[in-house]
Amino acid sequence: MIRANTYKIINHWRQILFLYLLQLLTSLSFFYMTIESFSSLQNSKAFSSIHMLDRTVISDFVKANPSVLGLYQEVFLIVVLLYIIVHTFINAGVLKSLQNGEYSIRDLFRHGAMYFWKFLLINLSYGAIVLLITGLSFLVFFTIVGDPIIYFDTEKPLVHWVLSLLFLSMLVLVLFWGASLNVKIRILKGNKVVHAFRLMFRKIGKVVGLIAFYAMILIVIKQGLYHLGDLCSNLYVAFLCTQLVLGFSILLRFDFYNRLLK
Amino acid sequence: MSLYPIINSFCFCTIILSWSVGLRGQQLCIQNVTNQASVISNYHISVELFPKDKKAYGTQSLSWKNTSPDTIREIPFYMYLNAFKNLQSSYLKGSGGEIFGRTLTNNSKKEWGWIEISKIKTNKGVDLTDELRYIQLNDGNIHDQSVIQLKLKEELLPGDSISLQMEFEAKLPYIISRAGYSKNDYFFFNHWYPQPGVYEKDKNGDWGWNCHQFFRGTEFYADFGDYLVDITIDRRFVVGASGCMLDRIDLPNNKVRYSYQANNVIDFAWIAYPLFEEYTDFYKDIQIKMLIPEEHCMMAPRYLEAVKHAFEYLEEHVGPYPYPSITICDPPMHALRSGLMEYPMLITCGSFYNFPEGIRTIESLVIHEFTHMYFMATIATNEKEEAWMDEGFVTFYEDKIMDHYYGKKSSLIDFYGLKSGNSENTRLEYTTMNNPSEGTIARPGWEIKGDYKGLIYAKTATMLRSLEGYMGKESFEQMIKSYYIAWKFKHPKEADFRSHLQQHIRDHVVDYDINYDRFLDECLHGVGQVDYRIDYVRYLDLEDKKGVYGDDEDKAYQYLATNQKELHIGITNLGTLNLPVELLCTYVEGRDTLLFLDQWQQEYHIQLPAGNIEKIELDPQLKLPLDVNLNNNSFTIDHPTVSENIELFNKTSKLTSTFVDLLSWLF
Ligand SMILES: [Zn+2]
Numbered sequence: 055m056i057r058a059n060t061y062k063i064i065n066h067w068r069q070i071l072f073l074y075l076l077q078l079l080t081s082l083s084f085f086y087m088t089i090e091s092f093s094s095l096q097n098s099k100a101f102s103s104i105h106m107l108d109r110t111v112i113s114d115f116v117k118a119n120p121s122v123l124g125l126y127q128e129v130f131l132i133v134v135l136l137y138i139i140v141h142t143f144i145n146a147g148v149l150k151s152l153q154n155g156e157y158s159i160r161d162l163f164r165h166g167a168m169y170f171w172k173f174l175l176i177n178l179s180y181g182a183i184v185l186l187i188t189g190l191s192f193l194v195f196f197t198i199v200g201d202p203i204i205y206f207d208t209e210k211p212l213v214h215w216v217l218s219l220l221f222l223s224m225l226v227l228v229l230f231w232g233a234s235l236n237v238k239i240r241i242l243k244g245n246k247v248v249h250a251f252r253l254m255f256r257k258i259g260k261v262v263g264l265i266a267f268y269a270m271i272l273i274v275i276k277q278g279l280y281h282l283g284d285l286c287s288n289l290y291v292a293f294l295c296t297q298l299v300l301g302f303s304i305l306l307r308f309d310f311y312n313r314l315l316k
Numbered sequence: 317m318s319l320y321p322i323i324n325s326f327c328f329c330t331i332i333l334s335w336s337v338g339l340r341g342q343q344l345c346i347q348n349v350t351n352q353a354s355v356i357s358n359y360h361i362s363v364e365l366f367p368k369d370k371k372a373y374g375t376q377s378l379s380w381k382n383t384s385p386d387t388i389r390e391i392p393f394y395m396y397l398n399a400f401k402n403l404q405s406s407y408l409k410g411s412g413g414e415i416f417g418r419t420l421t422n423n424s425k426k427e428w429g430w431i432e433i434s435k436i437k438t439n440k441g442v443d444l445t446d447e448l449r450y451i452q453l454n455d456g457n458i459h460d461q462s463v464i465q466l467k468l469k470e471e472l473l474p475g476d477s478i479s480l481q482m483e484f485e486a487k488l489p490y491i492i493s494r495a496g497y498s499k500n501d502y503f504f505f506n507h508w509y510p511q512p513g514v515y516e517k518d519k520n521g522d523w524g525w526n527c528h529q530f531f532r533g534t535e536f537y538a539d540f541g542d543y544l545v546d547i548t549i550d551r552r553f554v555v556g557a558s559g560c561m562l563d564r565i566d567l568p569n570n571k572v573r574y575s576y577q578a579n580n581v582i583d584f585a586w587i588a589y590p591l592f593e594e595y596t597d598f599y600k601d602i603q604i605k606m607l608i609p610e611e612h613c614m615m616a617p618r619y620l621e622a623v624k625h626a627f628e629y630l631e632e633h634v635g636p637y638p639y640p641s642i643t644i645c646d647p648p649m650h651a652l653r654s655g656l657m658e659y660p661m662l663i664t665c666g667s668f669y670n671f672p673e674g675i676r677t678i679e680s681l682v683i684h685e686f687t688h689m690y691f692m693a694t695i696a697t698n699e700k701e702e703a704w705m706d707e708g709f710v711t712f713y714e715d716k717i718m719d720h721y722y723g724k725k726s727s728l729i730d731f732y733g734l735k736s737g738n739s740e741n742t743r744l745e746y747t748t749m750n751n752p753s754e755g756t757i758a759r760p761g762w763e764i765k766g767d768y769k770g771l772i773y774a775k776t777a778t779m780l781r782s783l784e785g786y787m788g789k790e791s792f793e794q795m796i797k798s799y800y801i802a803w804k805f806k807h808p809k810e811a812d813f814r815s816h817l818q819q820h821i822r823d824h825v826v827d828y829d830i831n832y833d834r835f836l837d838e839c840l841h842g843v844g845q846v847d848y849r850i851d852y853v854r855y856l857d858l859e860d861k862k863g864v865y866g867d868d869e870d871k872a873y874q875y876l877a878t879n880q881k882e883l884h885i886g887i888t889n890l891g892t893l894n895l896p897v898e899l900l901c902t903y904v905e906g907r908d909t910l911l912f913l914d915q916w917q918q919e920y921h922i923q924l925p926a927g928n929i930e931k932i933e934l935d936p937q938l939k940l941p942l943d944v945n946l947n948n949n950s951f952t953i954d955h956p957t958v959s960e961n962i963e964l965f966n967k968t969s970k971l972t973s974t975f976v977d978l979l980s981w982l983f
Contacts, residue, residue: 085965099933099950108725109736113744114945207591207613209649209669221722 072159076140080133087129091122142173180230184223186282345560345603345641346931355580356381357541361509363486364548365588370426370497372486376509377439382514384523388472392451392465392527394434394538396507399530400429400489400496404459406452406493407530415532416493416653427488429496433464433510439479442469454529454762462530464510484510488678491653493532498651501553506585506659507536514539516807526698534700536583540805543578547586554594556607556643557586558661575605578661580638580805582696587645587661595620599627603641609648615667615678619644622679625721626686631715633793635800638694642680656681658688674731676722680738684714694804701760702810704840708757709777715739715777745774747944753867755890758810778941779839785939786835786896788827795820811839830896830914838916839942844892848934849948851886885932887913887920891944894918900936904928910948 092115116123147166195215199205202212363374370629382388399407413421420427421862437443447467452460472478480637486508488497495506513527514537526537549554551570559578566572578584592607597620608616623644625826629636638652643662647655655666663685667678682856687710691697697705718727746752757776764771784792799808799816808816814836821832887899896914901924913920934949943949 081965095947097951098947099931099952107733107735110740110744111947113748114947117748118945118947203650204499207648207650208609210611213669 072144072162076144080137083129083133087126091125094119138177139174142177143167143170157269176230183226183230187222187226188219191215205254328362340573346601349616355542356383356539356593357512358543359509359541360544360582361584362546362548365503365507365550365553367501367503368568370488370490370503372488372505372508374484374486374509376484377479378482378510378512379477379479380512381484382472382474383517385474386515386523387474389470390465390467390513391478392463392513393510394462394507394513394527394530394536395433395450395464395510396429396462396530396536397429397486397495398461400492401461402428402459404457405458405530406455406457406462407532409457409460411532416536418492418494418653423490427490429487429564430461430511431484431486431508433482433484435481435958436466437481437485437934438470439481444469444480452529454531455968457529460529463513463527482510494654494657496651496654497647498654500587500589500591500650500767502591502648502651502654504585504587504647504651504654504664506583506657509584511538511583513537514807516537519809519811526701528700531700533764533768534703534761537696537698537700537807538582540580540582540696543576543581543584544577545578545584545586546573547576547588548573549588553588554590554591554592554606554607555586555588556592556645556662558584558643558659560603560640581660582693583659585662587643587654587662587664589648589651591648592645599624599637599868602627602637602639605641605643606646607643608646611648611669612646612667615646615671618673618678618684619646619665619667622682622721623686625788626683626717629717629720630687630690633716634713634796635804637689638804639689642686642689644686657684658685658692660693661689663688672731674729676718676728676730676738679722680714680718680728683717684710687713687717690800695800696805696807698807698809699761702758703761703772704757705808705810705813707773708780711742711773711777712780715742715781739777742774743778743781743941745770746778746942747778749774752845752944753843756841756843775942782839782895782940782942783832783835784939786828786830786832787821788825791820791824791826794824828912828914834916835895838893838895842893846893846895846943847890847945847948848897848940848943849888849890849945850932850934850951851888853886853929853932853951854884855882883927883929885920885922885924886924887934889918893942895940895942897935897940897943898937900933902930903934904930 095111095115143166144162147162147164147169202209204210339643358379359376361376363372363956365372379817380391395406395713400476403409403411403413408415408420411420413419422814433445433448435443436445436448444466447469449465449467450461451463451465452458453463466480468478476527486501488495488508490496491498491504495504497507505680507530507669513525515525517523518526528534528537543559545557545559547557548567548571551556551566551572555574555577557574557576558581559576561574562577563575576584576586587607589607589609591609593610593613595608595616597604597606597607604620606616607617608619625635639661645662645664646667647664649668649918652666655664657664663682665678665685667684671678683826688706690713691709692699692706695706699706714938715738721727723730723737725737725740726735726737728741748765750783751766752775753768755764755771756765757771757779761768761772773836787795795817798820799813802816814833817832817836821829883901885899885901894916896912896916899911899913899922900921901909901911905928907927913922931950933951935943935946936950
């Protein structure tokens with residue numbers, strides 16, 4: 055079973071490479087922007103401290119060049135938007151390719167284009183629903199409670215309330231995730247998005263379990279490798295570690311789709 | 317996953333605390349012996365709390381000694397609880413009924429606070445109640461009752477003492493700031509009894525009363541005294557107070573009387589709350605008492621550790637802790653407005669349920685308040701007129717202690733890769749002020765309208781770092797240690813500190829022999845900031861200068877013989893505060909030249925014999941953190957290496973990939 059999955063993943067090396075390059079490009083865009091915006095510091099001792107994300111260097115710089123902050127915000131927003139759009143596109147293609155067993159980049163694009171709008175709709179409605187839940191929760195909470203400092207004796211209920219809101223939105227997220235898989239599968243058979251959500255409830259245990267499992271693996275690997283990277287005097291090793299984690303997280307994602315589609 | 321730290325820290329807290337209580341619980345708080353020379357007022361106060369009315373009724377016998385050469389005809393008393401009596405008090409006036417996030421316009425009668433003297437007589441039985449009159453010498457606001465003056469029927473000659481018997485009522489407000497009551501019978505009593513002002517020499521050397529009205533942004537100033545305070549209260553309360561508990565007597569009706577003694581202190585505060593958990597620990601023989609609500613229990617080990625660090629550091633670098641105890645109170649969420657304050661031997665801090673360990677504001681704040689036991693309680697400067705003399709010094713030592721025990725670059729924040737040092741944070745609080753040049757540091761609290769904290773806490777602490785930088789660590793420490801010995805249990809003013817510093821510089825070796833008086837003048841009374849910048853670094857060809865110039869033939873010849881080139885460096889201060897600064901030139905061959913630019917100039921044009929320059933750095937050891945932009949302080953010929961670039965890329969991609977991971981799990 056594990057071996058079969060591994061083979062299947064290895065067979066997808068082209069898609070994995072594609073996604074990897076996509077993430078690399080995102081990193082690079084920030085890297086170049088950082089280099090570019092700090093270029094006025096090229097002759098300063100401070101420049102070599104930027105990689106430490108030194109708060110003093112960055113604060114002094116932003117205070118002296120207030121426009122940089124705005125630029126970062128703009129680029130950040132654009133990158134996030136682009137990333138969501140591209141990933142929505144790729145996800146649609148990846149799922150279809152996995153199910154059909156077709157592995158070409160051409161198919162990835164073709165299927166991506168085919169299901170893009172439906173997947174985007176699902177992603178956007180996720181955002182809308184989470185906003186709605188949070189907004190409603192705040193409204194109800196403060197209507198009942200008024201001033202929490204007067205209403206509660208301690209801050210404990212406040213903390214628990216925020217944590218349960220977070221948990222709730224995670225649950226909704228998982229639902230949407232599963233639904234996007236189902237949409238793909240069911241659409242092929244002519245079914246609707248709503249139907250996909252209904253089916254999703256049936257698989258929710260599996261989805262939650264898988265996500266928790268992969269998240270755990272990723273966290274462990276990440277912590278381990280990053281730590282190793284930090285300790286390593288060789289910068290190239292540190293760099294490789296980062297890339298490895300990047301690649302591995304994509305690998306895990308493929309495996310996730312793969313298992314759910316079984 | 318997030319549950320483990322909670323469980324862990326909770327267990328740890330219970331184990332450690334029960335251990336310390338079990339082991340040392342029997343040990344008593346050992347009272348310090350008063351140096352009677354410094355004690356001017358002596359108090360014996362008996363007070364009973366009536367929780368339903370939010371009131372305490374007290375009797376106070378006070379003896380006050382006239383240590384001045386003047387004959388005293390009246391004594392003013394602080395009546396600071398009256399600041400919370402109505403919106404017309406000088407404290408609340410101009411707040412528009414909105415203060416520290418609280419709306420006061422809908423206050424019920426119960427929510428206001430006041431203090432009233434119902435009777436006052438001498439120990440010979442002469443009734444003086446009719447001789448009391450509210451005065452408003454600062455602002456003439458007739459509605460303000462924060463200072464009351466007692467006209468004496470008999471003159472008090474130099475060296476004589478007067479004993480007064482007083483009856484008073486202290487009604488606590490629903491906490492606005494510091495003193496007050498809150499939910500579940502939380503009571504914090506400070507400035508709760510009539511306390512005389514200070515009769516002293518002012519800046520011009522004239523004797524007079526220093527007894528200001530109560531304004532926002534000002535605190536307390538009083539004489540040293542010995543206090544004996546009996547507190548009668550319902551048995552359900554957990555009580556904390558300045559000083560040592562001498563006795564506890566059970567009374568009928570489920571009441572109890574605690575007797576506290578605090579010697580040689582400028583004030584006495586106490587706190588009562590039935591929901592406090594109480595823990596006792598020790599640093600050497602000093603009792604540490606911790607009062608903390610159950611929901612903050614997991615913070616107790618952090619508090620205790622931090623306070624012990626502060627004890628250790630300050631005893632080593634400033635002087636011995638002069639009192640027998642310290643009580644640390646962590647208020648519950650609803651009483652947070654009484655948090656982050658300092659009174660002799662009693663401090664209040666602030667925490668939050670399950671607050672992350674990597675964010676050490678809890679430690680930083682408790683260390684700050686504890687350091688006030690040195691600068692405020694012992695070296696009792698006038699917080700109202702010269703706030704920088706306690707808050708600045710306290711912040712300076714808060715930075716030192718935090719950085720020493722928790723790491724220079726991560727003492728304040730070490731949270732998922734985000735790091736910040738405490739002293740780094742302090743400097744940034746000053747540099748990121750809307751206007752770091754705004755106003756002078758040395759002026760009364762009520763005159764400062766802008767960023768009080770940035771100016772009084774951060775800029776002063778950063779200035780003291782420079783002072784230490786130029787004097788040298790050892791010399792600075794010696795100076796502070798002798799300052800502490802010379803001025804403990806006294807009220808030093810700016811001039812006293814400065815003459816102490818001058819004396820020290822005359823008698824001791826300092827790293828740089830600059831004009832320290834001018835340095836302090838610029839920093840404390842000047843308006844402005846520092847921002848030195850390296851403008852240019854140039855080699856000047858000397859081909860066309862060949863020949864012999866002036867009388868110094870050797871020098872000119874040397875120039876020609878070495879490189880036929882000359883190095884020119886331009887430095888400008890973009891700010892207006894011109895302070896001395898170091899300049900270091902490092903040559904590729906390994907040698908370096910350190911110059912000290914102490915001409916207090918705005919611009920420097922420096923010529924050096926040429927050589928292969930590797931880098932030029934202004935203030936290489938960060939002795940002048942007052943410089944608001946450190947990035948323009950250096951010039952390196954070498955551009956970043958490939959490996960430095962890769963490291964930067966590595967960091968960027970780590971950050972981006974973490975974020976991208978998050979996104980890719982979401983979508
Ligand atoms: Zn303070």
